[in-house]
Amino acid sequence: MSHPTNALDDVVHQRARLGILAVLAEAQRADFNYLRETLTLTDGNLSRHLQVLEDAGCVKITKVFEGKRPRTWISATKLGREAFAREIAALRELVARHDGI
Amino acid sequence: MSHPTNALDDVVHQRARLGILAVLAEAQRADFNYLRETLTLTDGNLSRHLQVLEDAGCVKITKVFEGKRPRTWISATKLGREAFAREIAALRELVARHDGI
Numbered sequence: 001m002s003h004p005t006n007a008l009d010d011v012v013h014q015r016a017r018l019g020i021l022a023v024l025a026e027a028q029r030a031d032f033n034y035l036r037e038t039l040t041l042t043d044g045n046l047s048r049h050l051q052v053l054e055d056a057g058c059v060k061i062t063k064v065f066e067g068k069r070p071r072t073w074i075s076a077t078k079l080g081r082e083a084f085a086r087e088i089a090a091l092r093e094l095v096a097r098h099d100g101i
Numbered sequence: 102m103s104h105p106t107n108a109l110d111d112v113v114h115q116r117a118r119l120g121i122l123a124v125l126a127e128a129q130r131a132d133f134n135y136l137r138e139t140l141t142l143t144d145g146n147l148s149r150h151l152q153v154l155e156d157a158g159c160v161k162i163t164k165v166f167e168g169k170r171p172r173t174w175i176s177a178t179k180l181g182r183e184a185f186a187r188e189i190a191a192l193r194e195l196v197a198r199h200d201g202i
Contacts, residue, residue, distance in 0.1 A: 003123065003139050005116055005120035005140065006120070006140065008116045015106055016106075018106050018109075018195075019104055019106035019107070022106060022195065022199065040103075040107055084199075088196055091192050094123065095192050097123070
């Protein structure tokens with residue numbers, strides 16, 4: 001017997017990382033400051049979770065200069081979008097099972 | 102602007118702990134071995150997560166003897182059921198936002 005939570009992947013289920021991938025599912029790319037403010041994370045926390053997602057091949061991080069101002073853009077990879085879609089599917093099953101709670 | 106993932110509580114969102122509370126939402130109580138097998142956790146892992154939930158006031162752990170056999174029963178507290186309901190509500194919002202993904 002398999003419980004729906006067994007289908008959850010810790011890499012993308014963790015709250016901050018789920019938030020990052022959720023934002024990136026709705027946008028082509030997002031910059032570091034936007035993610036930090038939208039998800040109410042600290043710089044260090046966001047950096048750490050982005051690193052986990054990058055190591056897992058889920059996001060691409062690009063540092064550019066716009067004029068003299070450095071800017072960090074983050075986008076989801078194909079793998080990252082697929083992992084997020086699987087997570088949403090597993091959560092949908094869990095939510096349906098506890099509907100009307 | 103608040104993102105739905107900001108409403109998630111790490112205590113109950115973590116995969117194994119979410120699984121424990123999900124099982125307990127469907128049963129009056131569950132024993133340790135049943136939780137371990139249903140959620141495919143190790144003894145140590147399940148113990149650790151139960152401790153976090155007990156410390157947060159979300160579950161009650163009762164050790165009894167049935168004949169000469171020790172048995173550990175786990176049940177959700179009122180606080181635990183409420184925390185699980187809030188988590189499911191936040192996940193429902195997240196899933197709805199990414200419907201059709």
